[in-house]
Amino acid sequence: MRIMIDPKTPQARRDFLKAGALIAGFPAILSAQSTKAIKVGLVGCGGRGTGAASQALNADDYSELTAMADVYQERIDESLDTLRKASDGKISHKVKVDPKNQFVGLDAYQKLIDSGVDVVLLATPPGFRPEQIRAVIEAGTHVFCEKPVAVDAPGIRHVLESVKIAQQKNISLVSGFCWRYSNYIKETFEQVASGAIGDIVAYYATYYTSPVKPMPDASERPAGMSDVEWQIRNWYNFSWLCGDGLVEQAVHSVDKVAWAMKDQPPVSCVATGGRQIPAKGGNIYDHFEVNYLYPNNVRAFVGCRQMEGCYNENSDYILGTKGNATIGRGPMPRIEGEKKWTFQGTKYDMYQAEHDALFASIRQGKPINNGVRMVTSTMLAIMGRMAAYTGQQVTWEQAMNSQEKLGPDKLEWNMSLPVAPMPLPGRNKVI
Amino acid sequence: MGRGFLSTAILFAIPALAAVDFQKQVAPVLETNCLSCHGLAKALGGLRLDVKPKSTARIAEVMDIAPGEPGAMPPGGPQVSKTQREVIRQWIAEGSPWPEGFTIKVNKAVRGEATERAAVAKLHAKIAGNKFPAKMEPYKSTIPGTDVNFSMVPIPAGEFLMGGPEKDEGPLHNVKVDAFWMGKYEVTWDEYRLFMFAQQAGETAGADEVVDALSRPTRPYVEMSFGMGINGYPAISMTQHAANKFAEWLSAKTGQFYRLPTEAEWEYACRAGTTTAYSFGNDASKLGEYAWFDGNSNGKYEKVGTKKPNPWGLYDMHGNVTEWTLDQYGPYSAEPATNPWVKSTKPYPHAARGGGWTDPADRLRCSARLGSDSSWKMQDPQLPKSIWYLTDAQFLGFRLVRPLKVPAEQQMYQYWNNGVEKE
Numbered sequence: 001m002r003i004m005i006d007p008k009t010p011q012a013r014r015d016f017l018k019a020g021a022l023i024a025g026f027p028a029i030l031s032a033q034s035t036k037a038i039k040v041g042l043v044g045c046g047g048r049g050t051g052a053a054s055q056a057l058n059a060d061d062y063s064e065l066t067a068m069a070d071v072y073q074e075r076i077d078e079s080l081d082t083l084r085k086a087s088d089g090k091i092s093h094k095v096k097v098d099p100k101n102q103f104v105g106l107d108a109y110q111k112l113i114d115s116g117v118d119v120v121l122l123a124t125p126p127g128f129r130p131e132q133i134r135a136v137i138e139a140g141t142h143v144f145c146e147k148p149v150a151v152d153a154p155g156i157r158h159v160l161e162s163v164k165i166a167q168q169k170n171i172s173l174v175s176g177f178c179w180r181y182s183n184y185i186k187e188t189f190e191q192v193a194s195g196a197i198g199d200i201v202a203y204y205a206t207y208y209t210s211p212v213k214p215m216p217d218a219s220e221r222p223a224g225m226s227d228v229e230w231q232i233r234n235w236y237n238f239s240w241l242c243g244d245g246l247v248e249q250a251v252h253s254v255d256k257v258a259w260a261m262k263d264q265p266p267v268s269c270v271a272t273g274g275r276q277i278p279a280k281g282g283n284i285y286d287h288f289e290v291n292y293l294y295p296n297n298v299r300a301f302v303g304c305r306q307m308e309g310c311y312n313e314n315s316d317y318i319l320g321t322k323g324n325a326t327i328g329r330g331p332m333p334r335i336e337g338e339k340k341w342t343f344q345g346t347k348y349d350m351y352q353a354e355h356d357a358l359f360a361s362i363r364q365g366k367p368i369n370n371g372v373r374m375v376t377s378t379m380l381a382i383m384g385r386m387a388a389y390t391g392q393q394v395t396w397e398q399a400m401n402s403q404e405k406l407g408p409d410k411l412e413w414n415m416s417l418p419v420a421p422m423p424l425p426g427r428n429k430v431i
Numbered sequence: 432m433g434r435g436f437l438s439t440a441i442l443f444a445i446p447a448l449a450a451v452d453f454q455k456q457v458a459p460v461l462e463t464n465c466l467s468c469h470g471l472a473k474a475l476g477g478l479r480l481d482v483k484p485k486s487t488a489r490i491a492e493v494m495d496i497a498p499g500e501p502g503a504m505p506p507g508g509p510q511v512s513k514t515q516r517e518v519i520r521q522w523i524a525e526g527s528p529w530p531e532g533f534t535i536k537v538n539k540a541v542r543g544e545a546t547e548r549a550a551v552a553k554l555h556a557k558i559a560g561n562k563f564p565a566k567m568e569p570y571k572s573t574i575p576g577t578d579v580n581f582s583m584v585p586i587p588a589g590e591f592l593m594g595g596p597e598k599d600e601g602p603l604h605n606v607k608v609d610a611f612w613m614g615k616y617e618v619t620w621d622e623y624r625l626f627m628f629a630q631q632a633g634e635t636a637g638a639d640e641v642v643d644a645l646s647r648p649t650r651p652y653v654e655m656s657f658g659m660g661i662n663g664y665p666a667i668s669m670t671q672h673a674a675n676k677f678a679e680w681l682s683a684k685t686g687q688f689y690r691l692p693t694e695a696e697w698e699y700a701c702r703a704g705t706t707t708a709y710s711f712g713n714d715a716s717k718l719g720e721y722a723w724f725d726g727n728s729n730g731k732y733e734k735v736g737t738k739k740p741n742p743w744g745l746y747d748m749h750g751n752v753t754e755w756t757l758d759q760y761g762p763y764s765a766e767p768a769t770n771p772w773v774k775s776t777k778p779y780p781h782a783a784r785g786g787g788w789t790d791p792a793d794r795l796r797c798s799a800r801l802g803s804d805s806s807w808k809m810q811d812p813q814l815p816k817s818i819w820y821l822t823d824a825q826f827l828g829f830r831l832v833r834p835l836k837v838p839a840e841q842q843m844y845q846y847w848n849n850g851v852e853k854e
Contacts, residue, residue, distance in 0.1 A: 047813030210650040222474035312654040329658040330731040331825045349809045
């Protein structure tokens with residue numbers, strides 16, 4: 001069994017073939033405007049945002065990066081430097097960001113949208129996502145939006161409205177729930193959906209890893225730095241910005257649960273969670289274990305932990321009436337039971353696939369909208385977190401109607417912002 | 432006479448009295464000495480020196496501490512020199528002017544190399560101070576502060592015919608190599624995780640300045656064994672840079688010099704005096720007795736040392752995980768060579784050897800070569816991509832060698848720093 005991997009996705013190959021087909025006299029599939037530039041704006045210029053920008057520039061021959069936004073000019077500078085060197089310098093000529101199109105500050109995303117771009121890539125901390133998605137879509141601009149899409153139910157409802165607006169405006173909205181764009185994981189879920197393991201009885205997903213971006217010592221806080229700046233600098237440690245580990249990282253596993261359950265909501269969930277490692281002024285948990293109840297007594301269990309020195313695992317076990325599907329125990333997904341199956345093909349780069357699909361949809365005028373499922377998966381994780389924070393059983397309706405808003409109503413760079421205390425199960429209420 | 436004295440004094444005094452040039456004189460001192468702890472990423476004690484500080488009192492204090500004295504800055508590395516301290520004092524005396532809105536940017540590459548050279552100098556002194564073993568014998572060593580051990584097998588100096596029948600394995604050529612010890616097994620997660628997580632190695636900051644100064648892997652976002660097993664299983668998915676840094680760390684921990692094998696050393700040890708396709712002969716049907724490969728691996732790697740060893744007592748040279756070597760992958764020369772080593776000039780390809788659990792029998796031959804590829808980092812969502820992890824190389828690990836002869840400091844630096852870790 002040879003593992004074959006190829007960074008160039010079949011989508012990209014098809015486009016290449018199409019270009020050849022035009023010469024051979026086949027009907028033009030691409031519009032006559034196919035050499036017109038697609039202007040891309042990047043909001044959030046950290047490692048992931050920069051990665052997304054490089055994928056956007058690789059996805060289309062005439063895509064170009066024309067605007068960038070962040071809360072630090074340094075991040076923009078580093079990102080530009082990285083992009084010019086990326087892909088062996090092959091996309092450097094597509095990096096065309098004038099200093100006047102480099103925007104810094106909490107409102108930088110709005111200025112970026114106003115600068116006139118065709119696609120916006122959203123890669124800031126998730127707490128900012130709902131208002132940014134709305135602004136992009138209201139401007140009639142296509143969007144690539146990283147996961148998760150919100151940190152609380154009010155945010156979720158706001159995004160859901162935005163998704164509808166995007167549908168009305170025929171805007172493409174591609175979500176960064178990347179496994180949906182992974183060819184070998186997709187094939188696994190297609191096997192499951194076609195009954196290869198019979199009916200699903202239970203789903204067990206693990207996301208046991210090390211801490212992602214641990215909180216630095218308070219002594220590293222520069223004198224005079226505002227609460228808001230300090231928290232954004234260390235965004236992974238504050239629930240209003242990251243949504244907590246279950247919502248920010250393990251949401252990939254939650255998304256696969258949703259996928260297996262055909263994106264239908266569960267009935268309810270219970271969960272445990274807490275923090276063992278000192279939070280150093282942050283307020284997120286370092287472990288969760290959620291038990292979702294689906295119709296027909298189907299159960300889904302999601303466990304996640306961010307601690308050093310423990311048993312680590314990132315796997316999915318889908319148990320069915322006729323067999324089991326396993327992802328993450330070895331590089332290839334497999335099915336055991338009445339039917340045996342292992343993925344045999346070439347693995348493609350799922351991150352590139354997201355952008356190949358997005359840009360092809362724009363060229364072809366056939367909008368993609370991943371909105372509803374990205375909202376459902378994010379909400380599923382938020383619901384689990386609510387059950388853990390409160391120690392209560394939470395129904396889907398309760399979660400969807402929750403009024404709990406984690407962040408401040410109006411955010412200013414220099415405002416003081418006390419950190420909400422770490423939630424105590426049994427005392428915190430479902431709001 | 433008096434006139435002459437005066438003019439001399441003026442000649443000397445004028446440069447000293449000229450105002451300090453902030454960008455040319457002050458900023459570089461702050462950049463190379465201060466910003467890695469007092470900058471945007473880290474602001475120890477709440478002090479940032481990449482932007483105009485509110486007060487220069489603390490800087491003035493530090494400038495009065497001579498290098499080597501307690502409290503001299505920066506701790507660990509080479510410290511602010513006398514001339515540099517004069518410049519900073521004068522700048523403070525002039526009212527510490529700072530151009531409006533100016534931010535000092537760190538040239539990470541320069542800073543990183545200076546720190547690393549200083550660390551290697553200390554490490555070289557530590558290793559060179561240890562007594563050479565009189566005889567080459569097998570040994571087992573426990574990593575200090577832990578109960579994790581590893582075993583080394585002596586490989587005598589010798590000569591062999593390097594290469595094989597495939598296109599990239601020719602021409603066959605004579606190679607001489609010096610004596611070394613080689614890891615009896617592939618490096619396991621038990622060892623590698625001590626390097627990944629200092630806390631698990633029982634390390635506390637400040638206890639060992641040589642170890643403190645070394646670079647360590649970032650925390651991986653996902654689980655890097657991909658569910659295939661930890662205790663007793665080979666470490667995988669690391670870049671060649673990471674393998675080099677593990678060797679450096681292990682050298683610092685043990686006081687003995689370890690590094691990756693060159694391609695020639697690897698093939699020489701794999702052949703163990705044989706000239707056949709495999710170290711047990713040409714019959715691939717016997718491979719299952721010696722190796723984990725796609726014919727018997729059940730879709731994952733296995734614990735190290737569970738098959739038969741080669742004639743020199745090395746396990747899993749064929750199969751289980753493909754192993755990193757030091758060399759850039761490229762065509763061979765027909766010339767005879769002594770201790771050949773193709774130094775790195777670009778990130779890809781580097782040579783890996785021995786085949787692994789995903790490979791067909793043919794790729795496990797003594798002479799089979801594999802060049803690394805950028806697609807091995809395909810699913811890294813970040814840019815720049817990690818210099819430590821390969822998201823798509825679950826077939827790849829390494830083992831280390833310890834040359835009998837300890838190299839000079841400059842060579843040691845080169846063995847541990849391929850210089851091309853950033854793509």
